[in-house]
Amino acid sequence: QDKEISEANLKPGEDEQLEADIRKLSHAEKIVGSVEESYQLLEGGGGNGLGVLPALSQVKKDLEEIGRFDDALQNAQKMVEEAYISLQEASYELRDYGESVEFSPERLDQLQSRMDVIYRLCKKYGATLGDVLAHQAKVEQELSEIENYDEDIAALEKEIAVLEEKLGRKAAELTRLRTAVANDLSSSIEEQLFALGMPKARFHIRVEQAEDYSANGRDDVAMFFSANPGEEEKPLQKVASGGELSRIALAIKTVASSRDSSVPSMVFDEIDTGIGGRTAQMVAERIALVAQYKQVLCITHLPQIACMADAHLYISKRTVEGTTATQIRPLSERERISEIARMASGADMTTASLDNAREMVSHAKMKKDAFKRDVLS
Template sequence: MLSRLFLKDFAIAAEIEVELRPGMGVISGETGAGKSLLVDALLLLTGARADAGVVRHGASKAELIAEFELDGAASAAHWLREAELESDGECLLRRVIRADGGSRAWINSRPATLGQLAELSALLVGIHGQHEHQALLDRRQQLALLDAFAAEPSALTALSAAHRRWRDCRRSLSELEAEHGDAEQIELLRHHLAELERRQLSAEYLSTLQTDHRRQAAAQDILASLQQGLQALADETGRGARRQLQSASAALQRAVQHAPELADTIELLSSAAIQVDEAIANAERIQDDLDLDPARLDRLDEELSELHDLARKHRCTMEELEAVRDQLNKRVSRLDNLEEERRRAEAELSQAEQAWQGAAAVVSAIRAQAGQRLSDAVSALMSELGMAGGRFEVALERHSGEPNELGAERVEFMVSANPGQPARPLRRVASGGELARISLAIEVASLGADALPTLIFDEVDSGIGGAVAEVVGQKLRQLGEKRQVLCVTHLAQVAAQAHQHFRVSKVTQEGQTSSAIQRLGKTERVEELSRMMGGVEITAATRTLARQLLDRAANSEPVVP
């Protein structure tokens, strides 16, 4: 619940601090005194947009602080833990708005975004009144309230679990489809693999292929060189190396008897002649083996050209084609397995959707029954709250499309404020007073089923009076027995029902006007109620009536502080 609210340099408030208790509290005061300041401050602390106009004239910034006790606010405590913003069971919201228009926010003394303020405050406080920031106007909040009113959490848990399973199955299928690709892509991969598998791509084969190609391409040049070389070695006309060596050896042989030292030279020439003969034999053998085959050269050209084309297609070198083939083979094998996995995932997704449909059907039946009960209860309360002939309807609209975590329908709170008028969405009700009373009726009928520990009603009694005003006060007190209720009011019949009463007034000091707030005791409450009923002149009869109102309210069961 809200335990403390602090305002500094906010609008006409120089500094206000309010300590709040459980039960029903009211705020009253003269027109223009600043009764709605606390509500406006709470709106800003719940993430509403602010402008520099909220900063008190002459001040550099406005500061707002709200302190909440988390007993009975398990959802808020869980949110704080998840966001790592918890602080020994405390919840302190702080916001500073500068005169230049900028603002900053904190949760438990740690910087926070306005989005975080809005998320957390939605679990702590519900604000109803003549403004657009009301939780009951949000369709998701309406659905949450209906589900809480139905009080069947196990069905919602089963629905949530079914949706999570469906979502997981869909994600798995999407991942498989993304990896698998379409049929054309798969067929193209198989075609590429077949192209590569038709060819030898080993490093040894490619080396031999390139060597053969170079040899065939240079065969004519090789033959000419061989012929030229053989002629130089074996020419029988006397110019060949063999004949030259023979002639030199014969000439030296004739002189060796006179010059024995020539024997070594003759031996060297003899060895050279033997090597020349071996060279000639090798060259002749190579010449005989040389295959001048133009057709083979064409075949080698064609094969190398195809391999180079494949290398360009796969953006690699010819030597890397073997690795590309192996990778493609693995990928195609994986895709073949994925096809089976995809069919299995499709079956699991279909089963998950059927399970969700079953869980959603159970929730739909529960919501239909709860919607009728809530419609009847709120319609009856609307009559008590001065809207005789009005009716409230919970409209359930079937949701089309894929499974949703919220179920198979959406809810819309519909209202007809007067007899004969068609029901319209609650968010489109024109009268702020009617809207506030309908919100009160919903809260009373559901007895705080939305689990919010604190409820704020801003001038919920606008446009009513007399007996209806007293009924409104009684309903607010009844709601205050279950939750903390704070109501801004100008009616004594409503204010008399409060467990605690605050009066806002204007104070002028040194030419500066500011708002002040005071908690009233019983005597002060009599005077304030008398003022609210009696106008300018307060009579003894007015005070007597004020005491009677307080006594009647006191006879109801008191709230435990």
């Protein structure tokens, strides 16, 4: 293909010029006849009467003669002079063009043969001459790749080796940083688990080498957990109970809240599942600590957690004409005390339960003030 196109010695835009030349030569006799007729009409030298230019010359002389006695036709005289000059130039161009037009059947055959070559190549390699030349460039590139295959492979293998060495360095540095952070994070989460009533728990984020590289380096990261002494650390998802998972999630969020500023809010949806008593109190205090750094939305059924809130929204459902609607309304301080008492003692509220609710809210306020002082310091 490359040889066939190269032997044609094509030039960009050649087809358009050939078509124009063929069109001109094919109608050379008619062109020459029209040129001669136009020239004779302008010059009047063919025995057909006075030509346009001689007649216009006479008009010009007559207007010049009139102008000697009256200048009223000066504008007409000027226009005639300009028309005479323009038509005279047109006459010269017609004469020169007519002399240049030469009908040559041999030349026409040559042009048509050349056009046939281009048409044949366009039929095989593209709709236009530009497409044929683009195809040739593509073929030449493929030929070059074939001819330089061994050299290209060697160069690519060398480049791969350099890149692999660079990738290994970057992945190793990422592993080093990730391992250091994982150890620090593991210790911090263990401290929070201790504060959540799990003093013997062990939590460890392991960074191990993966089989291959990925966009995240060459590390497999997994969380390992042991709730009791003597128990082997195992993958978190295999050994932790529902209540343990809730506290571990809270511990992670507590640590993350003070370190990650990209997330402005955190949502705890019934994180109190499976806990109660003293553990619920510790969970409530951790959530209050998180609230020193983030906006916290917490859905709960435990009074120990509800009393820690800065604002208490009561959610209820009611059915109207067969349609269930959910209502959310903020509680006043008095309503809040009543709701916490109801959560603690059930539907039958007593003076003692209300006093207990007030004491819980007061104790929660002291805890939050202490957390705030610690954060500010």
